[in-house]
Amino acid sequence: MLAKMRKPAILFLIILTLLAFPAASKAALYVDPTGDGGAGGPGQGVTYIDIVSISVFFDTINFYVTMTFDAATPIAAPSAVLANSIYGVIEFDLDQNPLTGGPPFQDGGFRAAIGHAASGLGVEGTIDLFSEAGTPGFVDITYLGAFAGSVPITYTATSLSVTFARSLFAGAGVVDFAAIVGDVIGPTDAAPATFGTSSSTDTPEPSTLGMFGLAGSLILCRIWRRR
Numbered sequence: 001m002l003a004k005m006r007k008p009a010i011l012f013l014i015i016l017t018l019l020a021f022p023a024a025s026k027a028a029l030y031v032d033p034t035g036d037g038g039a040g041g042p043g044q045g046v047t048y049i050d051i052v053s054i055s056v057f058f059d060t061i062n063f064y065v066t067m068t069f070d071a072a073t074p075i076a077a078p079s080a081v082l083a084n085s086i087y088g089v090i091e092f093d094l095d096q097n098p099l100t101g102g103p104p105f106q107d108g109g110f111r112a113a114i115g116h117a118a119s120g121l122g123v124e125g126t127i128d129l130f131s132e133a134g135t136p137g138f139v140d141i142t143y144l145g146a147f148a149g150s151v152p153i154t155y156t157a158t159s160l161s162v163t164f165a166r167s168l169f170a171g172a173g174v175v176d177f178a179a180i181v182g183d184v185i186g187p188t189d190a191a192p193a194t195f196g197t198s199s200s201t202d203t204p205e206p207s208t209l210g211m212f213g214l215a216g217s218l219i220l221c222r223i224w225r226r227r
């Protein structure tokens, strides 16, 4: 069929195809069990917030991060100052290498407090969910332990969503990620359960990421007490 078509017609078909698929994109979705966290115990938050899923999607421009939560444990923004205001972090291993980057904030006793194994990530980037308390509607993004930007966040009773430029993570694409959340007192749930379950299979983009030690955790607004 193509052989019989004139060149302009073939060109038109190619353009239509490109318009239908405007940019390469990758997505990773981790579905978390319900009832796998804890509240009210030692080191735990009081108001139970239960993660249902976390998705990380990117295109040529942005990262799109969405977490969903059990409708039985609805959330609110930190700036709303409610019992179910959600705090925590989403941490990213931008080169999918646990030997580079810093130790995860969430592995500093917080996952253990809710019966979750350490994430094992080597963290280069973080979405600091604590920070919305001081900047309503916005959260801090950190890269290699330093503030990289403040970006909009939207909350519903069962979700939160953050979109930010990949340039804030130095153009990283396929990443590993893990999150821990809870109320203002402490953590109540974490996801994924183990390292590696969240990565997609694309080839990571080249990056030159160095060690930055504990700095990544130190700049977070630490409300939770370490145990």
Ligand SMILES: [Ca+2]
Residues within 6 Å of the ligand: 032, 033, 034, 035, 036, 037, 050, 051, 052, 189
């Ligand atoms: Ca859960």
Ligand SMILES: [Ca+2]
Residues within 6 Å of the ligand: 093, 094, 095, 096, 097, 098, 099, 100, 101, 121, 122, 123, 124
């Ligand atoms: Ca790393």
